[in-house]
Amino acid sequence: MVDAGPYPGTGASDTAVLEALFTQGPLGLFLLDEHLRVRRYDTSARGLRGIAAERVIGRTLGEFGSGLDTTKLAALAQETLRTGRPLLRHTLKGPATRSDEDVTVSVSIFHVDDAADGQPGVLMAVEDVTEREAARARLELLSDTYRTVGTTLDAMTTARELASVLVPALADAVAVHLLDAVLRGDPHRAGRVDAGEPLRRAAFLKGTSTHAGERDVIDGQGTVDERGTILETLSLATPFTRSLEDATPRLVSRLDADGVWPPELSEHARALAAAGVHSLMAVPLVVSDAVLGVVTLYRSGQPQPYTQQDLDLAIQVASRAALGIDHASSYARERNTAMALQRHLLPSRTPELTTVETAHLYLPVSAGGDWFDVIELSGARVGLVVGDVVGHGIEVAAMMGRLRTALRTLAELDLEPDELLTHLDEIAARLASENADADASDQHDGTPARGRVATCAYAVYDPVKRRLTLASAGHPAPLLVSPEGEVATVEVDVGPALGTAHGTYETATYGLDDGAVLCLYTDGLLAGSDEAAHTLRRVLTHQDRALSETADAIAYALADEQAEDDAVLLLARARGLSDDQAVHWDLPSDPSVVAAARALAGRQLAAWGLEAITFETELIISELVTNAIRYGEGPVSLRLIRDRHLTCEVTDGSNTSPHMRRAHDTEEGGRGLYLVMSMSYRWGTRYAARGKTVWSQQSLPSRTE
Incomplete structure (x- = not known):
């Protein structure tokens, strides 16, 4: 402990207690006077190790501050000094002695009075909670990932959710590239992904600390197609393509001449460095040995480089996202199959x-x-x-x-x-x-x-x-x-x-x-x-x-x-048929009417200009009328309809269905319906509440179609 001098009004036991607190306690302690100058302090406090006492005693926090926001600290101490109310466990974050590392502290401030001269002061207790806060932040990020990533069965949405959970928590900018086959819902292929495999920029998100031109350089070259996304092939021999090829994450902690990917040897790395990127990670999105894409995390505004701990965290987040993308791809595959089946089953025209x-x-x-x-x-x-x-x-x-x-x-x-x-x-x-x-x-x-x-x-x-x-x-x-x-x-x-x-x-x-x-x-x-x-x-x-x-x-x-x-x-x-396109005759239930029915039909066909099919039509009518009279019940009617086809209909009062059979060579009858079928385009039977209609449909001569 460094002491500015005897502290009046303290006995031996009090001095021993203070000595223990300032030398053996887990907290960094600072005793400040009414002008917020240091009277006593713990030399083991983080950020003060090795600093001479004369650079601390009698000075304000701002004169030797460890990189934290000393203005904020001074304001908090002044408030306690003025009101007498203690401040408990207030968290502050800022750079430590090394510029590439942040430190998080929990600050508590208490009002004290000098027993000898009655001058007020404050006791400031500072606890280093950097690791604890980092662990909490990692847990929060994982919690946010499981809560918000993969909420829909849409791969593009999942990619955007992934980018949102990573920025700014773990990255200043994030790009998510997915294989085009994954977005189409094609079956996954295990093994390596060639560098020329087409990918789509499914998501890109940058924080407020990224440079304006950064987006133009971190994703490579691409074109916008009819789906509105960027179709790209990433450059050869980059951390992104290497991750795709072997499904292994890549950590580039320093994007400089001493790193594994020096800018002077890669145009892409040089462009990234020029845009302000100093550290990056490329993490493949993998499910069951199949690579679905890659997520790339960049740091430019945050000074600290990525560490192995950051990479482990990114791998966990990417694993969750890959599962959601896989589900979305499977859904897209099933949906595409179902839609193809549905279109096939619907009439094409x-x-x-x-x-x-x-x-x-x-x-x-x-x-x-x-x-x-x-x-x-x-x-x-x-x-x-x-x-x-x-x-x-x-x-x-x-x-x-x-x-x-x-x-x-x-x-x-x-x-x-x-x-x-x-x-x-x-x-x-x-x-x-x-x-x-x-x-x-x-x-x-x-x-x-x-x-x-x-x-x-x-x-x-x-x-x-x-x-x-x-x-x-x-x-x-x-x-x-x-x-x-x-x-x-x-x-x-x-x-x-x-x-x-x-x-x-x-x-x-x-x-x-x-x-x-x-x-x-x-x-x-x-x-x-x-x-x-x-x-x-x-x-x-x-x-x-x-x-x-x-x-x-x-x-x-x-x-x-x-x-x-x-x-x-x-x-x-x-579009109803005109009166001259359909004719109807009621016929007596007598065999002699067959000849009359043929004659009526012949005259009507002549009026319609269909003499070319008169013979076939009269033969069909003969068979249908004969069957109606012989096997059916009265009344009997005949109807001809001229539309795209010529339809002959014979109606009787019986519900007995005509049955076509194959007549033997020695039989004299049984060939009527077979003749009707052979000369018809279509034929069939239609039933009503009482009776039935046997109909035959013939194609019209081509010159009248």
Whole structure:
């Protein structure tokens, strides 16, 4: 202990106590007078070792200060001197004797009075807590990392979170580069990463202490592509590329001539040094021996260089970030696969029909189960479908494909919309049960769960009768736009969603004028927003546009980058057939009427200019009318429809289905339906509440198409 002289009023025991405190205690002690000049001090205090006593005694803290903010210390001491209130454990940080090292101290200040002359003073206790604060800062950084990095399944967001947690806690600037394959969601490849492997600058963040031009030099050369990120190939033989090649971190504690990467030997290092960088670390982002990218930490404003302890901390932070990026990449891979599957299962184009003009809009977001379809039915009718499978992912896309296939099959059986949805509900329930059986976690007491699998709206437009029939299974109500542009909600009883296995559905029937537009959509288009619903109605009022332009306008108005669900829109503008495109005759149930039916058909084909297919058509009509009279029930009717194809329909009152079989060589009959099939483009049977219609569809001669 250094003493300015005898301290009046102290006995031997007091002196012994002071001697112990000033020489054996863990704290640095300073006894200051009312002018904040040092009266006594502990010579073992950090920063004062080896300093002569005359440079300390009688001087203020600012005259021999150890690099801490002595102005702040003096102000704190003056406050205690003035008020008499002690200051306990106040933390200060500043450079120590060496300029490249910071020291953190905890300062406590107490008011004291000189017993002899009554002059006040203060006792200042200084504790070196540098290591403790450093450990606390490391723990806080790791805590922030686990709390904030990897919060989303997006690799770019995770990279930005990583940069944010490192600046300024551990770096003045941070750059995160990820392999382009990782962002695409490609399968990871273990082993080395070549220096020429394309990377994307996923994140860059600099603190306030970095130089203005630093960003331009620390990331190398790159170009911005259509994704808005920098596509780069880092320079050869740098700490960054070396880390990528062998998945080992690199520490460049000093970026100078004495370091492992001297600026005079590397243009990149020279540019970094010129920008103010004096120390850096390159830490690869590694998961299961696969390198995903590299994070580079730079120091320019903070004077102390990086140490091995800093590198160990950066490795822990990077490990956590790499796990989040790996999860994001896996999600991107599954999402890309699901979206590719979904696109493959959706129709590549809708059929070009004369009875309806259609346009569709598909806005993929998260590989959901939204789908649409336009199905050409018998009798020039058209089936219009929009559906939405609950959930996202590959399984949902596969479920969507199976439901769409099932619906097309049911539609081509010419089922009414309510009957079709009833069958589709049963199919959806069975598919859900199969999925539940495949995944034991979805089972409850051994019973596969059944529930809401999908929603669907199915409509059939008949251009001959100019009539629309539709049914809904838990789906948003369609909109109907009149030729004048008035928008109304289609009133239909909405049945349960598909998958309950006991759904019952009702149909609604509307007459459609030529030019009316039916608008079917999934709930992702509006996302429950009243404003979006109003916008959709406003855009639909413009009936002077082609439907493709209307679909574009809706996309421009409603597409949302923040949307969480896919969206599908299907527009269909009605075009009814004219009176001379469909003819109908009621026939007596008598075999002699077959010849009359052929004659009627022949005259009509001549009127339509279709003499080239008269023979085949008369033969088809003969077989269909004969079967209706022989095996069916009256009344019997014949209808011809000329559209893109020629359709012949024979209706009778029986529900007995015609059965085609292969006749043996010795049999005289049994070849009628085979002849119908061989001369038809398509053929089939359509059932009504009472009776059935057997129809045949023929291609028109090319000159009339």
